[in-house]
Amino acid sequence: MNERQTSSGSREVTSSQAEQTRTALIRAALNLFGQKGFDGTSTRDIAAAANANIGSIAYHFGGKEGLRLACAGFIVETIQRIAGPAMAAAAVPGEGERGEAAAMAQIDAILQRMVGFIVAEPQAGEIVQFVLRELSHPTAALDAIYAGVFEPVHRRLCAIWAAATGEEAEAEETRLRVFAIIGQVVYFRIGREAVLRRMGWSSIGLTEAARITGVITENVHAIRGAVKGRSS
Amino acid sequence: MNERQTSSGSREVTSSQAEQTRTALIRAALNLFGQKGFDGTSTRDIAAAANANIGSIAYHFGGKEGLRLACAGFIVETIQRIAGPAMAAAAVPGEGERGEAAAMAQIDAILQRMVGFIVAEPQAGEIVQFVLRELSHPTAALDAIYAGVFEPVHRRLCAIWAAATGEEAEAEETRLRVFAIIGQVVYFRIGREAVLRRMGWSSIGLTEAARITGVITENVHAIRGAVKGRSS
DNA sequence: GTCTATAGTCGGATAGAC
DNA sequence: GTCTATCCGACTATAGAC
Numbered sequence: 247m248n249e250r251q252t253s254s255g256s257r258e259v260t261s262s263q264a265e266q267t268r269t270a271l272i273r274a275a276l277n278l279f280g281q282k283g284f285d286g287t288s289t290r291d292i293a294a295a296a297n298a299n300i301g302s303i304a305y306h307f308g309g310k311e312g313l314r315l316a317c318a319g320f321i322v323e324t325i326q327r328i329a330g331p332a333m334a335a336a337a338v339p340g341e342g343e344r345g346e347a348a349a350m351a352q353i354d355a356i357l358q359r360m361v362g363f364i365v366a367e368p369q370a371g372e373i374v375q376f377v378l379r380e381l382s383h384p385t386a387a388l389d390a391i392y393a394g395v396f397e398p399v400h401r402r403l404c405a406i407w408a409a410a411t412g413e414e415a416e417a418e419e420t421r422l423r424v425f426a427i428i429g430q431v432v433y434f435r436i437g438r439e440a441v442l443r444r445m446g447w448s449s450i451g452l453t454e455a456a457r458i459t460g461v462i463t464e465n466v467h468a469i470r471g472a473v474k475g476r477s478s
Numbered sequence: 479m480n481e482r483q484t485s486s487g488s489r490e491v492t493s494s495q496a497e498q499t500r501t502a503l504i505r506a507a508l509n510l511f512g513q514k515g516f517d518g519t520s521t522r523d524i525a526a527a528a529n530a531n532i533g534s535i536a537y538h539f540g541g542k543e544g545l546r547l548a549c550a551g552f553i554v555e556t557i558q559r560i561a562g563p564a565m566a567a568a569a570v571p572g573e574g575e576r577g578e579a580a581a582m583a584q585i586d587a588i589l590q591r592m593v594g595f596i597v598a599e600p601q602a603g604e605i606v607q608f609v610l611r612e613l614s615h616p617t618a619a620l621d622a623i624y625a626g627v628f629e630p631v632h633r634r635l636c637a638i639w640a641a642a643t644g645e646e647a648e649a650e651e652t653r654l655r656v657f658a659i660i661g662q663v664v665y666f667r668i669g670r671e672a673v674l675r676r677m678g679w680s681s682i683g684l685t686e687a688a689r690i691t692g693v694i695t696e697n698v699h700a701i702r703g704a705v706k707g708r709s710s
Numbered sequence: 711g712t713c714t715a716t717a718g719t720c721g722g723a724t725a726g727a728c
Numbered sequence: 729g730t731c732t733a734t735c736c737g738a739c740t741a742t743a744g745a746c
Binding site: 282283284285286375378381382383384388392396397400418419421422423425426427428429430431432433434436437438439440441443444445457458461462464465467468469471472473 | 513514515516518607610614615616620624629632653655657659660663664665668670671672673675676677689693696697700701704
């Protein structure tokens with residue numbers, strides 16, 4: 247019932263019963279929202295999946311809507327934890343031939359990670375689905391995700407692309423170009439069902455992801471070559 | 479709008495009262511399903527938007543689920559009516575330098591139309607949204623759309639791409655490449671909300687669509703150059 | 711063919727016991 | 729903090745009047 251921290255020494259890692267229920271609810275909700283949509287998911291299902299009771303949703307999040315917002319926060323944290331270090335570590339290289347080559351190498355690495363996470367990672371499915379739904383019907387949850395993920399990642403990619411091509415990082419053309427590159431990756435998740443049928447694949451695992459990465463990488467290098475060649 | 483034809487001779491295109499209600503329901507449903515999702519839309523709303531009564535849905539389509547399937551059929555008809563002639567008229571050119579150039583010209587034209595329709599056309603919004611939802615959670619409606627739209631269009635594009643590059647039309651690489659190209663276009667609809675915010679646009683109209691088309695066209699030409707250059 | 715009334719189900723929220 | 733019982737509203741589907 248009333249769980250109290252024993253006063254003996256170090257506190258547990260704040261995984262109180264309350265916190266456990268909270269995260270269990272978020273994970274269950276994220277999973278179900280991604281799978282069946284916000285409207286298609288009942289709070290009863292969420293509570294059942296989280297092994298919690300219905301009332302706890304209202305208690306912890308104020309209601310279903312609050313739970314959605316909490317999911318957005320969880321997504322931002324997750325992505326920042328996964329992609330944050332990789333992005334930050336990849337300092338934008340200086341100018342010159344060597345810098346450009348280094349920038350392209352970074353892009354290659356990022357593309358591979360993006361395909362791996364967005365397209366092939368089964369665990370990411372729920373996150374991607376959730377975000378896609380928010381994109382087509384924005385709520386307050388999208389604001390958090392845009393500010394915490396979309397904007398910084400896109401800005402970062404623009405900077406690296408600029409370093410790889412000599413273009414202006416925040417030029418309209420650069421921003422559009424980066425969107426087009428992201429689109430190549432993302433479509434393999436969104437159109438996954440069509441891709442599977444057309445390719446005769448039963449799923450997108452490591453093998454298939456490698457094929458996709460190969461094609462996209464080749465495309466991006468070709469585009470970079472054209473952009474660079476244009477200015478000289 | 480709708481031709482009022484007496485049922486003398488011509489097909490069932492006659493707009494009897496029943497047929498009128500039917501199509502009004504489909505259009506309303508497509509709009510609302512695309513906007514708020516299948517689960518998020520009530521039959522009451524659909525009936526109200528179509529100026530029909532609730533019972534008529536059961537009468538004409540057997541229920542909400544049947545209405546979804548009818549929407550899929552409507553989408554297939556619409557797309558085939560719009561894109562069908564353009565696709566069919568564009569016969570795959572022969573081989574040789576001239577044929578390849580002609581194929582690229584066709585691709586340019588198709589890209590422009592695709593961006594115009596998918597990204598900028600406000601009327602297409604509901605169709606695109608509906609299809610996206612089906613893609614992420616396939617029902618019987620997707621089967622109809624895949625067979626009637628996705629498969630033929632993608633196959634056609636592969637053939638044209640093959641004519642433009644000398645590659646094999648049904649090679650795994652070609653199919654993936656075409657998906658990547660489509661992805662560049664589609665993302666500007668899916669990620670529209672993110673694009674708008676990042677670009678500082680308030681909507682995607684003719685001006686913005688032209689910018690997008692410009693970038694994507696340049697990308698595709700660059701990719702084609704790389705693929706062609708590789709084999710020689 | 712169209713409309714109304716109603717049956718039957720399910721969802722979100724909440725009050726109150728523990 | 730957690731759980732149960734319950735209210736109220738909204739939904740789909742259907743039967744039957746017109």
